[in-house]
Amino acid sequence: MTSRAHPFMPNDTDDRKAALLAVLGLDHVEPLFAQIPAAHRLAALPDLPPALTSEVELARYLKQTLARNRPAADGLSFLGGGIWQHHVPAVVDEIVGRSEFLTPVWGTPSSDFGRNQAWFEFTSQLGALLEMELVGLPVYSWGAALGHAARMALRLTGRRRLLVPAAMCPQRRAMLDGYAASVDPAMQILVEAVPCDAAGRIDLAALGAMLGDDVAAVYYENPAWLGGLETGAAALATQAHGAGALVIAGIDPSCLGVIAPPGALGVDIAVGTIQPLGIHMHAGGGLGGFIASADDPRIAAEYPTLLNSLATTVDGQMGFGLMLFHQSSYGSRELGKDWTGNSTYLWAIAAAAYMALLGPAGFAELGRLILARTALLADTLAAVPGVTVPVTRGIFKEVVVDFAGTGRDVASINAALLDGHDILGGIAIDTHRALFAVTECHDEADIARLGAALAEVLA
Structure with missing residues (x-):
């Protein structure tokens, strides 16, 4: 007997599923999910409440759930x-709410010149703040940016150890550990914690004792998770570079009006959050992470993100577009440098508006x-x-x-x-x-x- 369609999922009937499988040449859906490890899959369906089959019921349920929040x-x-x-200035909310920014989240790499120009403004302004020439479009979060940067360092150096502050945001450290424990043995990273002081700043003497010719990178945060401004950043970079390691800095950009930027402190790859740049505290959203570096072809070739640049059009005018598209997961899927996603690109517009409003x-x-x-x-x-x-x-x-x-x-x-x-x-x-x-x-x-x-x- 054919089941009736769910009101919100009209293609879930048995005959529709059978038709889809026939087009794929399959008898059942199992081969479509074979790449998901067994440990990540449910052995049985959970005990779910009955389906909400009307918009009235759904609206009531959502309102009751949201009413429990204490913003x-x-x-x-x-x-x-x-x-x-x-x-968050009112004009930022006004700009990100405009349909021309809400709707063209994606298109072909050479289309949507207005959107590409807005993204270019974001990367240019953030690059000026960081004093770093190359900035990718934002990834999901600070932790995701750090995970990507750690894997970039492994590919650039061929080394596996990553030294990080012992005092780190637990969620950020958990995300880093997830990236480090890659299913690909060639990309697995050994993350080691360096002792810190009471404000979360790295102990340079302890760092010196832990450095070796197998360290891919040293990561520090400025300010640290516990609030400390890293006054030893330049000395840390000298130590790390002396051992042949890269330097990755985690930056909260709201402090860059009063401290030296990472580009002036010997940092090879800067990562951090864009949430302070005109983005509200949204539950389950409002986050975004950046990756930045010098305009070094070796480093640029390892970016997993989309990169925005200027170009000359066929009629000699200036245009904006994406570069190195082939190395992203958009361009090469699983053969890309790493998986990335476009869920935070609207926040790049918010951050661009915010940075333009504040100025130096x-x-x-x-x-x-x-x-x-x-x-x-x-x-x-x-x-x-x-x-x-x-x-x-x-x-x-x-x-x-x-x-x-x-x-x-x-x-x-x-x-x-x-x-x-x-x-x-x-x-x-x-x-x-x-x-x-x-x-x-x-x-x-x-x-x-x-x-x-x-x-x-x-x-």
Whole structure:
């Protein structure tokens, strides 16, 4: 008996499936999924609720589900660690909402000149911030960019060891480990952690002891996950290059108005996030990672991303288009340098608009303001009885707070802040330490409110 079509999936009837399989010359669907490892597949269907068969039911269900959210922007949030509550100018939202940017996410490499020009503006402006000539279109996240860069370093050097800070965002480290544990033995990477100080900065003496002629690259972050600005970046690059290793730097671009860019510090490949560049804190989205380098043909040949460039048209005019398309997974599928996707290309438009609005003076102003707010947050929390702030200066956006002296754990403190004061506290580093983030969206009153609420919760 032929099953009836699902209202939202009209091609799922038995006769339609049979017709599709016949065109493919198959009797069943199993060969279509043979490349998926058995460990990644369900042995049996999960116990799912009944299908929603009407749009009315679906709309009601989605509204009820969304109503359970407590958006960070609706209260006072000190969450950070990789995605932050930055101000997004209204004009950025207006631009990314326009149909000419929403709809032409994809086309042929030589079409859509307006879209290609907008992408070129993104890569050019970000390259100017980083002082690096070559910037790819964004990948899924900072962690994905790091994973790609690590594999680029392996291909460039033929070496397998990657040295990274011991203090890394757990999600970012998990993504890196996923890339390192490739199903292809030739692309497997040994990731080793280098000791760090209390602000997450790499211990240069420990790094020197770990370097060898089998190290493909050294990775550091500026600022570090725990907030520390990496003052030893130039010395780190000298050490790494002396051992024949590449240098990969993870960058939060919102700090580039107040610190030296990676291009001036001997960095070979820069990666990082574009979320601070005009992108809201979306649940399940709003992320994007970049990869940048010098315009070195050897490095360019290892990019897995799409690369945008200028070209001369047949009538002698200037045009914009994609280059080295063949080496991406779009051009060569599984034979490409790595798999990449286009889910974040709209955020390149947002970032281009944001960077154009701020300009160099705006980035400097933003950086100075966040530095001041970070110092104020550190001093305010350090003044709360029983609370310890290990590092109060030389940090950007993130403050490590130690509650061990209060006898309370982070989970209970955060629950009390949320339930009693409508404040989202910091991200737990461990049982007693948390990472509190501050941006230009927090004023002095917000920070004072957090200090008073913590004092009350811990009293």
